[in-house]
Amino acid sequence: MPIDSINKIDIERHLKSRLKNGANQYPQQIFDAMHYSLTAGGKRLRPRLMLNTFGTFAKDKIYLNTCIDFAVALEMIHTYSLIHDDLPCMDDDDLRRGLPTAHIKFGEGMAVLAGDALLNRAYEVIANASVEKPFMPVAKAAQVVSRNAGVYGMVGGQVLDILSNTSNDDKKLLRDIHRMKTGALFAAAIGAGAYLAELPDKKCLELINFAENMGILFQMKDDIIDVTATAEEIGKPPKSDAKNGKLTYVALYGLEGAEEEYMRARFEFLTKAGEIIPNESELYQIIQKIVD
Numbered sequence: 001m002p003i004d005s006i007n008k009i010d011i012e013r014h015l016k017s018r019l020k021n022g023a024n025q026y027p028q029q030i031f032d033a034m035h036y037s038l039t040a041g042g043k044r045l046r047p048r049l050m051l052n053t054f055g056t057f058a059k060d061k062i063y064l065n066t067c068i069d070f071a072v073a074l075e076m077i078h079t080y081s082l083i084h085d086d087l088p089c090m091d092d093d094d095l096r097r098g099l100p101t102a103h104i105k106f107g108e109g110m111a112v113l114a115g116d117a118l119l120n121r122a123y124e125v126i127a128n129a130s131v132e133k134p135f136m137p138v139a140k141a142a143q144v145v146s147r148n149a150g151v152y153g154m155v156g157g158q159v160l161d162i163l164s165n166t167s168n169d170d171k172k173l174l175r176d177i178h179r180m181k182t183g184a185l186f187a188a189a190i191g192a193g194a195y196l197a198e199l200p201d202k203k204c205l206e207l208i209n210f211a212e213n214m215g216i217l218f219q220m221k222d223d224i225i226d227v228t229a230t231a232e233e234i235g236k237p238p239k240s241d242a243k244n245g246k247l248t249y250v251a252l253y254g255l256e257g258a259e260e261e262y263m264r265a266r267f268e269f270l271t272k273a274g275e276i277i278p279n280e281s282e283l284y285q286i287i288q289k290i291v292d
Contacts, residue, residue, distance in 0.1 A: 053193030157181025183215020
């Protein structure tokens, strides 16, 4: 039976609350930079995925507050990755969520430190939650978040992204980039929510693998949107992938081919979703919105 209160949780309030907890320990400028990027908007997909996974599968609320802490931490990790991704040494973008990127607003050095600070604050929030409830589900949730945020997940995907370019004609490499760079945090969200819901390990691993595939599908759509949408529609500069010579589905298949690949993968993915997630759940509806 799903937990009905999940979608009443105010993620923005909890984000600001967890950041304010450490405000007086930071020089004001770094706090301003952290706050600016964390509250600049966004759909909060990863916290919603985590909370709704928990709400769909948990039999009681024992780990609900812990799940909120983990959801907040994951959004901090996601935000740090965006700050670093936008830097001149990475994608060199000057617009994010319709606003100047952190390095444009605060300078490159402060942006790097803001990303570092958000990452470390995220693990502090997770550690605090773990100390309060030192049980196996919390440890497994912490493990899946830290692994998927690191070199075996998002960071490793960014490395592959940097090393690749449009001269690579490697479909597996492209899938690995998207699975790790984008799918890993989706896997962290759904995996942590599943562990905190106390699902069996086999079911958790099935959901984690499913979430990785969702990341691939999400990125396929993002590759298409990058060449078909305006800056006003997507809140960041369009055609930046082509400008940076990135390996994308459009670069590999062409726009029409990428759209065909997306529709094929979308059908397979939603078929699988219907098998492992209750169709009437809010989680299923969010997943549909994400892939579309």
